[in-house]
Amino acid sequence: MGMTSQRVRDRLIDRLRAGTPHSAGIRDERVLNAIRTVPRHLFVDEALATRAYEDTALPIGRGQTISQPWVVARMTEALFSEGREPRRVLEVGTGSGYQATILAALGLQVHTVERIGELLRVARKRFRSLGLDIRSKHDDGRIGWPENGPYDGILVTAGAPALVDPLTEQLAPGGVLVAPVGGGSAQSLLCVAKREDGTLEQSEIASVVFVPLLSGLVD
Numbered sequence: 001m002g003m004t005s006q007r008v009r010d011r012l013i014d015r016l017r018a019g020t021p022h023s024a025g026i027r028d029e030r031v032l033n034a035i036r037t038v039p040r041h042l043f044v045d046e047a048l049a050t051r052a053y054e055d056t057a058l059p060i061g062r063g064q065t066i067s068q069p070w071v072v073a074r075m076t077e078a079l080f081s082e083g084r085e086p087r088r089v090l091e092v093g094t095g096s097g098y099q100a101t102i103l104a105a106l107g108l109q110v111h112t113v114e115r116i117g118e119l120l121r122v123a124r125k126r127f128r129s130l131g132l133d134i135r136s137k138h139d140d141g142r143i144g145w146p147e148n149g150p151y152d153g154i155l156v157t158a159g160a161p162a163l164v165d166p167l168t169e170q171l172a173p174g175g176v177l178v179a180p181v182g183g184g185s186a187q188s189l190l191c192v193a194k195r196e197d198g199t200l201e202q203s204e205i206a207s208v209v210f211v212p213l214l215s216g217l218v219d
């Protein structure tokens with residue numbers, strides 16, 4: 001498996017660090033290190049394993065995708081921005097389980113919600129075989145997971161026309177929510193910081209393309 005070797009993975013890290021004219025270089029060494037250590041090829045079908053260390057989204061079945069490594073890195077980096085030291089985080093859209101695994105590799109207490117039962121079952125198998133303690137739930141993530149909140153960080157990994165109120169409500173003061181927001185085929189990746197007095201401050205990180213945030217549960 002030369003295409004999944006450490007050398008191939010290190011090349012991805014070099015690319016993320018350098019950035020491109022359209023995507024800022026990733027600076028947080030902890031984030032780069034998590035991406036270096038987590039074997040992304042275990043989160044896609046074997047037939048796609050040789051492409052797992054390209055900086056690109058890949059299909060994971062049911063019309064969904066594992067996010068592009070740069071997007072995963074940038075969203076994760078935002079959680080640690082301005083000296084934040086998050087502990088408890090929520091992800092909406094487990095998908096392959098890759099983003100959740102990156103968060104767990106950073107020592108965070110991870111909660112993740114997925115609406116497609118089949119994808120969640122496969123992701124849970126990966127968490128188990130990697131020995132990860134990640135809490136997951138089959139549910140519509142637009143309601144968040146209030147029982148375990150508030151969260152120091154929330155990552156939404158599917159695009160919606162607007163921010164979802166229950167999620168900003170479950171954000172702890174000092175925390176950030178990172179979500180792709182926009183009506184068309186592309187979205188703005190927004191970083192929403194909750195200040196200590198509860199007010200929200202928005203900034204745009206990048207222009208991104210995510211699969212849509214949908215309502216309801218399916219098996």
Ligand code: SAH
Pocket residue numbers: 064065066067092093094095096097098099100113114115116119139140141142157158211212213214215216
């Ligand atoms: N974070 C994932 C990316 C998966 S793509 C990874 O690392 O692989 C986005 C995922 O969000 C899909 O699996 C999709 O089924 C899920 N999703 C879409 N709407 C959702 C909702 N309302 N609640 C929970 N999951 C949702």
